[in-house]
Every structure is written in structure tokens, then in C-alpha cells.
Amino acid sequence: MKFSSCFSSCFSHPSETTTTDINKQEPQGENDENFTVFSYSELRLATRGFSASNKIGEGAFGCVYKGVLANGSIVAVKMLSIELESMRGEREFVSEISTLTNLKHENLVTLKGCCVDGTRRFLVYNYMENNSLAQILLGGEQNRIKLGWEARQAISLGVARGLAYLHEEVKPHIVHRDIKASNILLDQNLIPKVSDFGLSRILRNNVSHISTHVAGTLGYLAPEYALSGRLTRKTDVYSFGVLLLEIISGQAVVDFDLEHGEHYLVQKAWELYRANRILQLVDPIVGMNYPEEDAVRFIKVGLLCVQERARLRPEMSRALKMLTNDVDIEGVQISQPGLVADLMNIKLGQKTTFHSLYSKASNLESTPSSLSSCS
Known part of the structure; x- marks a missing residue:
């Protein structure tokens, strides 16, 4: 048929x-x-x-x-x-x-x-033999894979290439709208595959944005989109920045423990950057023999992608060139990230900033997260 x-x-x-x-x-x-x-x-x-x-x-x-x-x-x-x-x-x-x-x-x-x-x-x-990135990076011990620096680098670059293709090579352009670790699948060679296009939207006739109902996953949502429904390619760029920080750190976007309460990865990365201790974000599983200069660059690109002002975030093709060091980011100024405070603030249309806290809610509009692992 x-x-x-x-x-x-x-x-x-x-x-x-x-x-x-x-x-x-x-x-x-x-x-x-x-x-x-x-x-x-x-x-x-x-x-x-x-x-x-x-x-x-x-x-x-x-x-x-x-x-x-x-x-x-x-x-x-x-x-x-x-x-x-x-x-x-x-x-x-x-x-x-x-x-x-x-x-x-x-x-x-x-x-x-x-x-x-x-x-x-x-x-x-x-079928994807290695499940989703969420499973091998953040899942239970039986699902995790000890990813070295080269694997994390390759996965990051692969996702960036996939998004750059959607944003700039496809006509009309496509915004995925739900980039997150559970929507990145990995084949037997750990080649990443962006999946789950059920929420995707197109930008036809060269328009820069569309207005739509807010959908996606809290923690990955760009603040301007969460508050206004204004969807642009920079919405995906923000989500990619959060994902990049996840890949490098091996930490969840939002974590919680009884002693210290909630931890927010974007906030932690920003604090370490300002304190000039950025390498403390690198997952200890990577070991000691990784290229520190590359790790610093990847974390900085992640922070550039999650800046509060959308216009300051790089386009995906430029972010990719930054990651591959084809565009020098030495001396590039990074402004504070934007965070979505909580679901109530989204409903009330309140502005949120770096000092805001995330909601424990994980989804605004839930979708099947993965083809090869439980969401």
C-alpha cells in the first residue's frame, strides 16, 4: 500500500x-x-x-x-x-x-x-540495541554503560548534527519540541538517533516562530516558550544545551536527596562556571585521562545554549562548529541561564530566572519517551 x-x-x-x-x-x-x-x-x-x-x-x-x-x-x-x-x-x-x-x-x-x-x-x-541515552546514562545499574569521553563526545556531536539538519537543511524547517535524554536512542555502535517526532512543528514560509500550546518536558523547556507558547528553533537549542550538560556530567536535570533537597543541573553548571571550577562537572566515570580543554569547551557550549535570552543562544549549526572547535569560543561572554520555575508559574505567566526552582512535575504533555526503554 x-x-x-x-x-x-x-x-x-x-x-x-x-x-x-x-x-x-x-x-x-x-x-x-x-x-x-x-x-x-x-x-x-x-x-x-x-x-x-x-x-x-x-x-x-x-x-x-x-x-x-x-x-x-x-x-x-x-x-x-x-x-x-x-x-x-x-x-x-x-x-x-x-x-x-x-x-x-x-x-x-x-x-x-x-x-x-x-x-x-x-x-x-x-530496533536500537543500546536503548535510550537516559537508560545507559541515568538508568539502573543493569542498564548503565560506562561511557568514556570519546563516546560522550560522539553522542553529543551526533545529536547536534541531527538537530542542525532539522533546523537548517530541511525545508521547511522543523522544531522537534521534545529533545531530552529519553528521546535519544543509541544503536549497537552508540550512534545517537533523535526520536519521537509526535510533538514536532514546522516553520513554513521562512517564519521565525509559531505560537502553540506548551508541550515538552520540564527541565528541558526554554523559559520564553514555557511562558508564552512562542516556539522557535532556539527552543530546541535550549533543550540541547541541557542535554549536553547531562551527557558531560552524567547527572539528571533535576535530582533530589533527603539531605540536600533538590539539585538543578543547569544551576550547578552555572555556579561552577562562575567559580572557575567548571571541570568539577565532568562525570567521574570518565576517569582522569580526558582532554580537559575539550570538556571545558563542551560545558561552555551547553551554557551558551541555555542562556535566558533566546537571541543570545547560538543556532544549532554554530553550536556544532563550537563543539568541533571550528568556531573559537575563547573569550565569549556567557550570560545567566533561564530556568522554568514550576508548572504554576507557567499557568500564571510569571517570569522566571536563574534563581527560580524547577517543579517536581516531569511533563506538561507526556508522550512515549523511547522506542527501546521504559520512560
């Missing part, structure tokens, strides 16, 4: 503009040849009846299962649950299809196909 037939049968309910509007003609090129419309029976057989032992992830819209197709291919099957009143889940399903069938990049997840069976929706992806 052609993609256009699947598209029209999948989505007959109007909703706000999403990436479904990117390209309403049939996708062209390699991705079109590889896209498959699976039957429900095929996917049921592949996942052994969607058995609990095959479940590898779970999110707000449904579960993800490991499957083996008839040809021997190992896949991840995302089963979406649809909210009939709001059609949440349906919009994300179509957004994911229309985005990924028109994009191809080493650092974006590959969508193999879909399935529509009554009210059930399924998305089929290449």
Missing part, C-alpha cells in the same frame, strides 16, 4: 497544524521504497502477541514492543492508544509518519512502516 493511502485512512479528524502539512504528496526517494504498511496479524506474530516479555518501553500514549518480522528483521513496534475526545495519540501518529517518511539522516530514527487496525495505531522502527 502506498503511504498516501495509509495517510488518508489514518487521519480523518481535523486538528491543529502539525508536521502532517510538510508534504502532502507521496514521499520521494529511498524512504518511500522502504516504508511498509503492516497488517495487525504481522505485528502480533512478530511481538508474540504483544507479550509482556517483549515490552521494552511504555509512555503516555501506549507501549513499545520488541518484534522479529517474518524476514528476520528486529524492530521496535510502538502501539499508540488514542484518546477519542481529544484525538491525542492520533495527531502524534500522523505527525511521526509525515515527518520521518520525508527525512533521512544518520542521526534520526528510521521509521520502517505503520499499521492501522480499527482504533489501534502502530509505528514500526528499526
Whole structure:
């Protein structure tokens, strides 16, 4: 079945503009040849009846299962649950299809196909052997991998390349809107793949921003977007900056312990930078034999990306050049980061600054976090 037939049968309910509007003609090129419309029976057989032992992830819209197709291919099957009143889940399903069938990049997840069976929706992806970045960096001991400096560097650069592609090479440009560790998947070679495009939006006709309802994950939300719904590519840049600090430090965005209370990674990085003790942020697991100059540069780029004023943040292509040292950042002034205080402040439209505290709430609009790990 052609993609256009699947598209029209999948989505007959109007909703706000999403990436479904990117390209309403049939996708062209390699991705079109590889896209498959699976039957429900095929996917049921592949996942052994969607058995609990095959479940590898779970999110707000449904579960993800490991499957083996008839040809021997190992896949991840995302089963979406649809909210009939709001059609949440349906919009994300179509957004994911229309985005990924028109994009191809080493650092974006590959969508193999879909399935529509009554009210059930399924998305089929290449299986990622090393789960999500959240799992191997911050998960339980059985899931963690001791990442050295070179691995962290390669993962950071890969994510940056994927975002630069979305922001500047694709026409019209795409804002992902939910960049976080659980949405970065890793293949057997630890090559990062940006995943979960259910919340993504396009910037058509060279517009610089769009206004939309706030969605994403607290801790990664750019303050101006959280407070006003003004979405730009700098929204993703902020999220990437937080992610970069996570990768280097091996610490969660927000942490809590009984003795010291809540800890905020962006705040900690800023304090260490101002105290000229920036290398204390580097994860001890990295060991002692890492290039300190590179580590300082990566942390500084992270802080540049999370500056409170969006106009001061670099574009993704420039951030990538900073990371690779193709753009010298020696002497570049870094201003204080912006933080989202809490969900209540977002609702009240209150301005938040570095001194604000994060909410313990983790999501404004939850989505399945990963194709290969529980969110």
C-alpha cells in the first residue's frame, strides 16, 4: 500500500497544524521504497502477541514492543492508544509518519512502516540495541554503560548534527519540541538517533516562530516558550544545551536527596562556571585521562545554549562548529541561564530566572519517551 493511502485512512479528524502539512504528496526517494504498511496479524506474530516479555518501553500514549518480522528483521513496534475526545495519540501518529517518511539522516530514527487496525495505531522502527541515552546514562545499574569521553563526545556531536539538519537543511524547517535524554536512542555502535517526532512543528514560509500550546518536558523547556507558547528553533537549542550538560556530567536535570533537597543541573553548571571550577562537572566515570580543554569547551557550549535570552543562544549549526572547535569560543561572554520555575508559574505567566526552582512535575504533555526503554 502506498503511504498516501495509509495517510488518508489514518487521519480523518481535523486538528491543529502539525508536521502532517510538510508534504502532502507521496514521499520521494529511498524512504518511500522502504516504508511498509503492516497488517495487525504481522505485528502480533512478530511481538508474540504483544507479550509482556517483549515490552521494552511504555509512555503516555501506549507501549513499545520488541518484534522479529517474518524476514528476520528486529524492530521496535510502538502501539499508540488514542484518546477519542481529544484525538491525542492520533495527531502524534500522523505527525511521526509525515515527518520521518520525508527525512533521512544518520542521526534520526528510521521509521520502517505503520499499521492501522480499527482504533489501534502502530509505528514500526528499526530496533536500537543500546536503548535510550537516559537508560545507559541515568538508568539502573543493569542498564548503565560506562561511557568514556570519546563516546560522550560522539553522542553529543551526533545529536547536534541531527538537530542542525532539522533546523537548517530541511525545508521547511522543523522544531522537534521534545529533545531530552529519553528521546535519544543509541544503536549497537552508540550512534545517537533523535526520536519521537509526535510533538514536532514546522516553520513554513521562512517564519521565525509559531505560537502553540506548551508541550515538552520540564527541565528541558526554554523559559520564553514555557511562558508564552512562542516556539522557535532556539527552543530546541535550549533543550540541547541541557542535554549536553547531562551527557558531560552524567547527572539528571533535576535530582533530589533527603539531605540536600533538590539539585538543578543547569544551576550547578552555572555556579561552577562562575567559580572557575567548571571541570568539577565532568562525570567521574570518565576517569582522569580526558582532554580537559575539550570538556571545558563542551560545558561552555551547553551554557551558551541555555542562556535566558533566546537571541543570545547560538543556532544549532554554530553550536556544532563550537563543539568541533571550528568556531573559537575563547573569550565569549556567557550570560545567566533561564530556568522554568514550576508548572504554576507557567499557568500564571510569571517570569522566571536563574534563581527560580524547577517543579517536581516531569511533563506538561507526556508522550512515549523511547522506542527501546521504559520512560
